[in-house]
Amino acid sequence: xxxxxRIVEVEGLGPGPFAxxxxxxxxxxxxxxxxxxxxxxxxxxxxxVLDRGKRSxxxxxxxxxxxxxxxxxxxxxxxxxEGFRPGVMEKLGIGPEACHAxxxxxxxxxxxxxxxxxxxxxxxxxxxxxxSMSGALWYAxxxxxxxxxxxxxxxxxxxxxxxxxxxxxxxxxxxxxTGRGTVVDAAIYDGSAHMMNLLMALRQAGGFPEAxxxxxxxxxxxxxxxxxADGGWMSVQCLExxxxxxxxxxxxxxxxxxxxxxFDHGLWPRATERLKTIFxxxxxxxxEALFLGTDACVAPVLSPDEATLHEMNxxxxxxxxxxxxLQAAPAPRFAGQPAWEPTESPVRGAHGxxxxxxxxxxx
Numbered sequence: 001x002x003x004x005x006r007i008v009e010v011e012g013l014g015p016g017p018f019a020x021x022x023x024x025x026x027x028x029x030x031x032x033x034x035x036x037x038x039x040x041x042x043x044x045x046x047x048x049v050l051d052r053g054k055r056s057x058x059x060x061x062x063x064x065x066x067x068x069x070x071x072x073x074x075x076x077x078x079x080x081x082e083g084f085r086p087g088v089m090e091k092l093g094i095g096p097e098a099c100h101a102x103x104x105x106x107x108x109x110x111x112x113x114x115x116x117x118x119x120x121x122x123x124x125x126x127x128x129x130x131x132s133m134s135g136a137l138w139y140a141x142x143x144x145x146x147x148x149x150x151x152x153x154x155x156x157x158x159x160x161x162x163x164x165x166x167x168x169x170x171x172x173x174x175x176x177x178t179g180r181g182t183v184v185d186a187a188i189y190d191g192s193a194h195m196m197n198l199l200m201a202l203r204q205a206g207g208f209p210e211a212x213x214x215x216x217x218x219x220x221x222x223x224x225x226x227x228x229a230d231g232g233w234m235s236v237q238c239l240e241x242x243x244x245x246x247x248x249x250x251x252x253x254x255x256x257x258x259x260x261x262x263f264d265h266g267l268w269p270r271a272t273e274r275l276k277t278i279f280x281x282x283x284x285x286x287x288e289a290l291f292l293g294t295d296a297c298v299a300p301v302l303s304p305d306e307a308t309l310h311e312m313n314x315x316x317x318x319x320x321x322x323x324x325x326l327q328a329a330p331a332p333r334f335a336g337q338p339a340w341e342p343t344e345s346p347v348r349g350a351h352g353x354x355x356x357x358x359x360x361x362x363x
Contacts, residue, residue, distance in 0.1 A: 001334055002028040005078045005172065008070075009054070010061075011035055012083030014127075014153075015160035015188065016111040017050040020081050022165050024053035025330030025340070031073060031355060034348040036060040049327045051345040057356075058349030061092050070094060072359045074102050078175065079168050083111040086121045096183045106181040107171035111164050113155075115187035127155035127188070134159070136192035139199070143213035159192030214265065221271035222247065222262065225301055232284030233301035234291070236275075247296040251278065304328075 005028040009020040017032070024030040032051060036058045057073075059066040071094070074080060080099060082089055089095045096108045113130045114120040128149050131137045136154055141147040152158075167184035175181050199217070202208035208215035217223055222244055225235045238247040244262050248254040258274055261267050279287065284300050291298035302310060304326060308319040318329050322342045329340050356362035 001337070002026045005029065006031065006076055007079045007081060007168070008033065008073050008077045010080070010082040010084070010089075012081075012111070014083075015156045015164065016081050016083030017048070018157055018161040019109070019111065019164040019168070019186075020054065021050045021052060022161065022330070023079075023168065030054040031077075031351075032056050033061070033070060033073070034058045036063075036066070036349075046347055047345040049325060049345060052327070052342060054346065055351035055355060056346040056349055057352040061094070067093065069356065069359065069361065071102055072361070073355075074099050074106060076359070077103065077106060078172050079107040079109055081109040081111065081164070081168070086110075086112065086116045100181055104181060105175040105179050107168055107175055107184060108181065109164055109168050109171075109184040109186065111160060111186050111188075113160075113188045115189060116185045118187075118189075127153050130188040131155040131159065131192045134189045134193040134196075136196055138210075139212055139215065139218050141212065142218075143211070154195070155188045155192045159190070159195055160186060160188040163191035163194070216263070219265065220262070220268050221259075221275050224272070226275055226279035228279055228284040228287060229281060230283040230285075234279055234284060234287045234298055235301055236298050238297040243295050243297045246294060247298065250290060250294065250296055 002023060005023075007020060007023050007028050007030045009016065009030055009032040011017075011032060011034045020030050020032065030053065032054045034056050037060075057069075059070055061067055061070060074094070090098075099106050099108055110116060112121070113125040114123060128137070131150075131154055132147070134155075136159065137147045137150075139147075140150060164184060164186035167186050171182045171184055199208050199215075202216065203210075208217065213219045216239065222236055222238045225233045227233055236247070238244040241262060245254065248256070248259055253259045258267060258271050287298070288300045292300070304319065307313055308321065308326070313319050317339065320327060320329060320342050323344065327342060329342075353362055
């Protein structure tokens with residue numbers, strides 16, 4: 001879908017590489033500029049899933065010759081992604097102003113936690129810090145308990161990488177129409193707060209008060225996960241009354257007074273305790289056999305490894321493990337496009353000679 005679009009990515013951590021991977025998944029020619037001298041980040045493999053579909057060149061951006069190569073790359077690019085703290089790219093002489101002097105149509109994507117201009121712009125932080133300050137962590141836990149750190153990286157990926165992708169695509173569309181590039185200031189703090197607007201709409205309708213455990217998505221017995229007899233878990237979220245009715249019918253509880261008032265806050269604690277006991281009486285497989293495929297809105301909680309073996313994955317081909325490296329296929333999908341097959345991620349600098357030749361610098 002993005003054939004003909006070139007993105008230059010300056011090596012970084014987490015959300016920046018994820019955003020660039022997503023653009024590569026969509027067909028963009030993503031050239032990642034890795035640091036020379038090997039991988040400086042402990043625990044991060046030389047062949048990362050986040051580099052799949054990209055080409056790699058190793059440069060030292062403090063070296064004058066390598067910096068000139070980088071500038072030539074910028075001249076050929078539609079977009080650039082970097083994730084340094086504010087001011088670092090400017091100190092290197094390749095900030096937005098310098099890059100736009102080379103390529104006026106360039107979309108300069110900046111991925112940070114606190115934004116380019118804020119009281120905390122120069123401060124360090126991580127996913128949990130950004131979403132706690134933005135309000136996005138508030139409902140992640142039961143009343144009285146500490147908010148749970150979302151391992152799915154609500155901040156880095158949800159509020160960061162994906163918002164950067166949207167910003168890059170919007171900027172590229174504008175540049176194609178006008179010839180003018182832009183700077184995308186993608187702050188995890190901003191994006192994670194923006195994701196809360198669905199809950200703010202529920203609050204506006206009276207369904208999501210500020211107090212934890214009292215909203216329709218964090219309080220009811222019909223919106224949580226329950227342990228099963230074999231140590232597994234089943235998720236339940238039958239929000240609409242017609243689905244709640246099916247849920248009760250399958251459990252034989254449709255005439256039970258404890259479950260009569262779906263939106264009666266006073267009944268939620270008692271109903272929750274009873275469901276804990278009920279779900280603990282059967283294995284996850286038994287509950288899945290009862291519920292899956294019905295409109296009761298109940299599903300097993302699977303690990304990624306378990307998900308690879310499920311019939312849903314057999315049908316959709318979401319999880320794959322080439323060379324034993326588990327990873328999920330790109331999303332969304334597009335009509336008429338071939339099915340995706342993973343390719344091996346490049347080692348650092350693997351495409352350097354080819355890229356230099358394309359730039360007229362190779363032999």
